[in-house]
């Protein structure tokens with residue numbers, strides 16, 4: 428993985444990890460930045476989400492909504508990571524990045540990859556693709572750094588440019604991640620390191636969020652009653668919502684968020700995790716058991732999401748109501764009790780738990796709710812595959828739907 432991801436947060440330990448972790452925390456967790464994400468970045472790229480639907484409807488064609496979700500996540504997280512409009516500028520990046528990511532992922536399942544990469548055309552062009560991706564990233568990071576430096580030295584006229592705090596007091600993206608990285612890491616001209624760092628954030632956010640959206644759509648397509656209930660809630664929700672309302676479990680999109688949580692439970696985008704204790708001391712897990720130096724722990728959020736021990740006898744069912752703040756439970760002696768559903772990140776590790784837990788959890792949930800609302804309020808979708816047939820997970824580091832998610836869409840009569 429090092430070839431592509433270099434010294435970015437996904438792979439490194441120690442002070443390089445810490446600097447990127449702090450930068451990511453500052454860039455993506457503050458309320459102001461989440462506002463900027465929900466109010467500026469997501470709507471700015473809405474056309475990437477809707478245009479393929481409009482085109483398919485006009486031509487009476489099917490469309491692969493998983494592909495649409497990938498394209499939307501690419502432009503959204505491209506802007507977040509590189510402050511660049513990927514819909515216009517990424518032609519030299521997207522194709523080599525996708526090819527290089529595929530080869531990197533294949534290495535996990537192919538013990539003979541050194542040999543096959545020498546034989547297959549995709550393997551042979553891997554180094555060239557990695558070089559293109561790095562060059563593109565460094566170019567973006569360099570021009571962004573120069574702009575930030577000039578701005579800080581007061582050498583640019585920022586009138587007419589979206590300022591860091593716009594009229595509504597919402598912070599705009601404006602190289603947010605890079606500013607934080609330079610603050611934490613120093614070395615504002617170490618463009619290779621900074622570009623690797625940005626690439627890691629893009630990679631961590633892009634496919635996972637797109638796949639989560641695709642699996643959520645998959646579940647609602649197979650459950651027309653749930654699709655209808657979702658539309659009812661979304662129709663009733665105010666058109667102008669606060670970003671915090673998008674994900675509030677007791678807010679106007681309570682059912683929407685329950686649907687998303689349920690899809691994440693049954694189809695976690697990171698289905699399997701492997702971590703090694705690379706320190707020289709034992710590490711205690713949440714249940715108190717110790718992992719010695721050089722020992723490896725493997726767990727599966729996919730299996731845990733389906734465990735009847737954690738979720739009860741109906742674990743296999745897609746049942747959004749289990750996420751409502753209050754759920755009815757039947758105790759062993761047959762009495763019904765009302766009980767708030769509380770699952771710790773250790774029982775529901777879809778975003779991992781502990782010090783290396785996901786930094787983009789809030790961003791992902793905001794994007795998922797936003798995109799679902801935009802699609803479900805506009806379109807009725809009908810699956811073009813037999814809904815009683817389970818779809819399989821494709822082979823990758825994350826969990827795509829094998830073969831995509833093909834639907835036929837039409838405009839809703841009532842909007």
Ligand code: HEM
Nearest residue numbers: 631632635636639696697777778779783785786787790791
């Ligand atoms: C539904 C979407 C997402 C899921 C399910 C998800 C899941 C995860 C998981 C399981 C990990 C731990 C990986 C490991 O250590 O093996 C992780 C780490 C991480 N995620 Fe996410 N993620 C999602 C979206 C995002 C987004 C949108 C971003 C940022 C824009 C992001 C940034 C990161 C970063 C930077 C890490 C590494 C944290 C560290 O090592 O300290 N993720 N994510």
